[in-house]
Amino acid sequence: MLDESTLISNTLNGDIQSFALLVQAYQGQLYNFIYKMTKSKEDTEDILQDVFVKVYNNLYKYNNNYRFSTWIYSITLNTIKSSLKKKKLRPSGCNIDDFIEEIPSFDDSPELLIEVKEHYKEIIEIIDSLKEKQKTAFILRYIRDFSYKEIGKIMGISQEAAKMKVHRAKSILAKKIAGMRKEGDFE
């Protein structure tokens, strides 16, 4: 496959096939991002289509001194926000079984694995209960390994603020997990 900058330049020269390849390269990860943010399968495709139409219509504005991924995630985040403002999304929840195979293997702590499976849903609920900006920063940090600087750029905040939001999200995760244990849910 051609590199991103060639695909962008070809698209700007009228080559639709290059744009289709760009869409193919990003559709999976952006679908994931939107779905994790909205929890609505029904709305995710509509938002994603809006994102790509905006990306196409504004591609001439893209400054190649910056990473394309940062730019496209920034458009995606703004589109999610405006969709949330415009209408009530229809959360469909997620099927835990879809993620079970992704649980890491702790060879030396099999009992932990069993416990974690049982509390998988609670962990996802903790993520979903984070404040919007904390959740966004936390998801961006792990969805594509964005640096804090890039997260800041996508969210329109400083690098330090982005780092703080991820830190806060992790602290809440730690606190809530510990809290569950004290309530007797864990071990």
Place this chain on the structure above:
Amino acid sequence: MKCRYMDYLINCELDSLPNEKSEKINKHISTCMDCRNYLGALMISKKYIAKEPEMDKYFYMRVINAIDPDRYKKSKLTFKILSSLERLKPAFKASLGTLAVFVAVALLITGGIFDNLGNWIAKSSNNRSNTGETTNLTFLRTDGQNIVTGTGEIFHIRGVTLTNNFWGNWVNGESEKLQSQGMDPIIRPLVQDAWVLTDDDFERIKDLGCNTVLYDINYQLFAEDNPNREENLKKLKEHIRRFSSMDIYTAVMLMAPPGLDSINDAYEKYKHGSERIKSVFEDDTYYEQWVEMWKYLAEELKDFKGVAGYGLINQPRAPSESEGGIGIFRERLNNVCREIRKIDKNHIIFVPEYNSREANPGESYWNEKTNSYVIDNGEQGIIWERGLVKVDSSNVVYLFHFFEPYNFVNDGVGDFDAESLEAQVRKRYEWAKNVGRAPLLTEYGISRVNSVDKRVQWLETVHDIFDKYGISASYFQYKNAVGAFINVKTGFNALYGEYVSWDSEIGLNPFYFVNEHVATSAKENHFDEALKEYYLKGKNLKKISILDNQPILETLQNFWK
């Protein structure tokens, strides 16, 4: 009390820790439950976030259909200037005065004096290919006795035929009238039936492993006076794009031309030549309609890389000498090729052999009414003789049908022998070699009247022959409708059968045929057995089935590899 390691764990980037620190953490979490639980939750969170849910792989096509493909062609210059201005935004911020000047310049450029230049650029770029295809396919062409890709690699068509119900349907009122007049009662469609190519079909065809589909059409879909012509074209293009995106070529094959075609011939062949529906080789109006349709399609499809080529006509019949004979047959094939070539220099044209010819007075022919040979007395009896005719156009592939021996393949009578089959293919191969080294394409298949083992045996035999002579081949056919009125044994060689008319023929829970007539027909056509075996699953109806064709599919897939 909170563990003193916890803040450290929250702050650090666990993936980039040096080994000694990782070891320390591992040692710690073996004894600290809070930290262990936190790290477990963090790892699961990461996996959860990174895990991409299932989505429609062809989503990008929805996007492509939603955008304006000409956006960056119309005003390239404008966008280049706007793009430059975007990059200069930070500098503009430094000086509002400068900004005002730049905005004024931008307005002048984009809205004024460069419009003509912009229009000129737009016009030049509009000549370039813009089919909306997303594909790795390149234009196919002929090179000696081979079909090759745009990069010169030899390409054997290993395809499957999509008949698309081109023959049409029984239309109440109209069909009875035609039947009472001794005419073919089936009405050719003006719009392709929705069931013939569904999303599920695209997925299924993608998984088959073929590299080409022979996509059958009937003239009426693209006739000048069909009000649905533009819509039909849109659908055809959409289907080509979908196949292109799977890197599958589409050969557009005209199966039912205006006038006589292979379906209405079942009624016409018994009639005196003077009463029979004329073919495009005999009737000037039909001929002009035929040419017009191909000119229209060639204009619209000329830039599609996913189009393998155009199949001019199916199983044509050469007229008797009194109507021009083989000479007019060749002349009109040449003319239609020439008209297509004026518009489209890229695509292959598939030129068929004549499937039969009308007898001349004094010649003997097999009379199907009397079941005997008779001497023609001007009635233009049908002689089932076949022959390839050279045309003068470039980029031509000759097409022949291979359902041999006829009685065995279609009716399960007798057997086949490999030598005789090879001799028939070799004869055509030598002919094509001698007329200027042209490639060949064959369409072939075998009826379910034969046992699965026999069908596999026949297929393996013909596949070996096609491979030996480097002949392109398409299996006839992918899918057909099944139902109480279609003989599921003798008239059926499709890989898949779809029970399209189920709601007018049966009821469910409990199962019943809607009336005696349907029940009787289902029995006569062996459909009642097929229904029980392949379509009724408990209380549910499965609308599409591969029947007992899995070994057939596997044999085809071995060939397609």
